[in-house]
Amino acid sequence: MDVLHHLYLGFSVALTPVNLVAAFLGCMAGTAIGVLPGIGPVVGITLLLPMTYGMDPTTSLIVIAAIYYGSMYGGSTTSILINVPGEAASVVTCLDGYQMARKGKAGAALGISAIGSFVAGIFSVLGLMLLAPMVVPLALKFGPSEYFSLMVLGLTTVAYLSGGSLVKGLLMALVGLGVSVVGMDALTSKVRFTFGVTELWNGIDFVAVTMGLFAIPEILVSVENWARQEVFSNKIKGIWPNQEEFRRSAGPMARGSALGFFTGIIPGGGPLLASFFSYALEKSISKHPERFGTGTIEGVAGPEAANNSGTGGALVPLFALGLPCNVVTAIMLNAFIMQGLRPGPMLMQEQPQLFWGVVASMFIGNLVLLVLNLPLVGLFVRLLRVPYRILLPFIVLFCVIGAYAVNNQVFGIWLMLIFGVFGYFLRKGNYPAAPVVLGLVIGPMLEGALRQALTVSQGDISVFFTRPLSLSMLVIALGVVSVPFWRMAVRKKEGLRAPGNDPNVS
Numbered sequence: 170m171d172v173l174h175h176l177y178l179g180f181s182v183a184l185t186p187v188n189l190v191a192a193f194l195g196c197m198a199g200t201a202i203g204v205l206p207g208i209g210p211v212v213g214i215t216l217l218l219p220m221t222y223g224m225d226p227t228t229s230l231i232v233i234a235a236i237y238y239g240s241m242y243g244g245s246t247t248s249i250l251i252n253v254p255g256e257a258a259s260v261v262t263c264l265d266g267y268q269m270a271r272k273g274k275a276g277a278a279l280g281i282s283a284i285g286s287f288v289a290g291i292f293s294v295l296g297l298m299l300l301a302p303m304v305v306p307l308a309l310k311f312g313p314s315e316y317f318s319l320m321v322l323g324l325t326t327v328a329y330l331s332g333g334s335l336v337k338g339l340l341m342a343l344v345g346l347g348v349s350v351v352g353m354d355a356l357t358s359k360v361r362f363t364f365g366v367t368e369l370w371n372g373i374d375f376v377a378v379t380m381g382l383f384a385i386p387e388i389l390v391s392v393e394n395w396a397r398q399e400v401f402s403n404k405i406k407g408i409w410p411n412q413e414e415f416r417r418s419a420g421p422m423a424r425g426s427a428l429g430f431f432t433g434i435i436p437g438g439g440p441l442l443a444s445f446f447s448y449a450l451e452k453s454i455s456k457h458p459e460r461f462g463t464g465t466i467e468g469v470a471g472p473e474a475a476n477n478s479g480t481g482g483a484l485v486p487l488f489a490l491g492l493p494c495n496v497v498t499a500i501m502l503n504a505f506i507m508q509g510l511r512p513g514p515m516l517m518q519e520q521p522q523l524f525w526g527v528v529a530s531m532f533i534g535n536l537v538l539l540v541l542n543l544p545l546v547g548l549f550v551r552l553l554r555v556p557y558r559i560l561l562p563f564i565v566l567f568c569v570i571g572a573y574a575v576n577n578q579v580f581g582i583w584l585m586l587i588f589g590v591f592g593y594f595l596r597k598g599n600y601p602a603a604p605v606v607l608g609l610v611i612g613p614m615l616e617g618a619l620r621q622a623l624t625v626s627q628g629d630i631s632v633f634f635t636r637p638l639s640l641s642m643l644v645i646a647l648g649v650v651s652v653p654f655w656r657m658a659v660r661k662k663e664g665l666r667a668p669g670n671d672p673n674v675s
Contacts, residue, residue: 172298179525183533188231191224192530195232196537199239203259204247205560210240211496212387215379216567218504219574226508227523231530233504237497238290238480238531241440242538245282245473249275259476261444265461265468272464277410281466282473283542284410285422289474290535292426293433293481297488298528301517304489308514311490313621314632318642320615323492325646326435328604335653337600345608346615348373355613356620368580375503377572377581378609379496381588382595382602384568388561389593410466418470421451425474432475433482435494440476440483447475481531488512488524491614496603499610 182188202213214236221229244259249266262282269278311319324346328338351362352372363369410418428450429443451471452461461468484501486492491513493499505512510520517524572585595602626632634640 172302175302175521175525176298176529178522179527179529182227182522182526183231183529187225188228188526188530189533191228191232192235192534193537195235196239196534196541199236199241200243200538200541202236203240203243203245210237211379211500212384212564213240214497214500215376215384216564216571218376218500219571221504222507226505226510227526229504229508230501230523230527233501234484234527234531235534237501238477238534239538241477241480242283242286242542244476245286245469246279246542249278249282249469259444259473261448261472261476262469264448265463265465268462268464269466269469274464274466277414277466278469279542281410281414281418281470283539285418285425285470285474286477286542287535287539288422289426289429289478290481290538291532293430293478294528294531294535296430296478297481297484297531301485301489301524304485305514305517308490311638312636313618313625314636314639315642317615317618317622318633318639318646319490319492320611320618322642322646322649323486323494324604324607324611324615325649327494327607328601329649329652334599335650338604339650341595341601342604342608345605345610346612347608348378348605349609349612350616355617368578371576373609374572374576374581374584375500375606375609377584378588379500379606380568380572381585381590382592382605383496384564385585385589386592386596386602388564388568389589390596391561414466418466421447421467421471422474424450425471426478429475429478430482433479433494434485440479443475443479443482444472447471488517489514491516493607493610496606499606502610 183192198213198217199210202210214233217236218233221232224232241259245262245266248259248262249270266278266282269275324342325339328342329335349372351369353360353370360370425443425447428447429440432443432446433440435442448461448468448471451467452458455461455467457465480497483494483498486494487498487501491502491511493502502512510516510523568585569582572581573579592602595605622632623630632639633643
């Protein structure tokens, strides 16, 4: 009964004219961001974030959330039509979506992608609506030591799941933590690591760092590769899938929705990992696994449902615990902070209209996206034909305006360019940028929780190991870090057992 009461409150907030317009514009912007290859939700939200600072907090978060899940819808269009993912989570859709388009079934692929995204989006909102409030009683039992251990767990998991080497991921997380301590100490008011630069007294700006690490490298890589793939130019017809295609897609959509939501909750998981898991699951249980990669509709329905459901799952730890589990939710956490808010159990209790307003807007937004994506495919195809030599200067302009607008200082632009060059070399060296952003956002909270815990315990570090919840999370974090070393030891042991490697054989 409480849920229905809160949902009624949420719709009363979401259905106001301002918030309806915000949800619609966010969905439109998100779809366009997803359609255009190489931009993605991280760059898109970072570019548009400064425009939301003057908005009401609820309206601001409705816009950002709509861009996030809207980009998941749009990303499938480029994957299917030109075999290039509009955003990272749609990379799996390329495998079968593009092959369907080549067989003349582009319409069915786009249609089932939109419908699967809608089903998964509604499922994830229901999960967020039911699960986040259930986590609140547990979160209220968290003290400083539990929050410290939770953030350590989040950082290690993100470093492990961000791709590539765990050592590189952990190194980048440490870089983010190092960047987070630059500026004035909130406790002692002493200036740290500014090297005489007064503009750094307030710390290193989050927007400049994010634009630098994600937008600028993307621009530089795009300039290196001017050649673009030809857009699918055949007439798209039969957007609404037939009965057989619906029947074959129902199971993958259901499984992808559930798998994606719970994968999204894991720090470092999110839509990308969810789509890979879904594709692997569908292929493993299929009676005809050989069809995957040749244009089977199950290979589109499952991953598309998973990556959309992952967005709702990723919002659970953000709202319930105040912990971002990927780069986009880190940006959303920064939006909370810029609005003078701190997500977590107290916010959900003290400002229920904000949480339930965002939840209700997601129901509305998913319906808007279904209506937009089915009939407007032709418009998005034309958007794909905009040459990058025209598009990239506008992206650069938005980056410069965004970096300047945060503090109205040219220093923000220089900061963005410095991190842009840094991000470019990170990409060339296969170092993940996501842990840097997570470290930058979590750093102040991690430091605050550490200080509070040590103050309460009078400097006794055993407080982190004597409290069961804190100890459990630290043990899991240690387990995550030790997994690669365990695998290395197993491979080494297997290598010694291989024929010809027996040390006892002369």
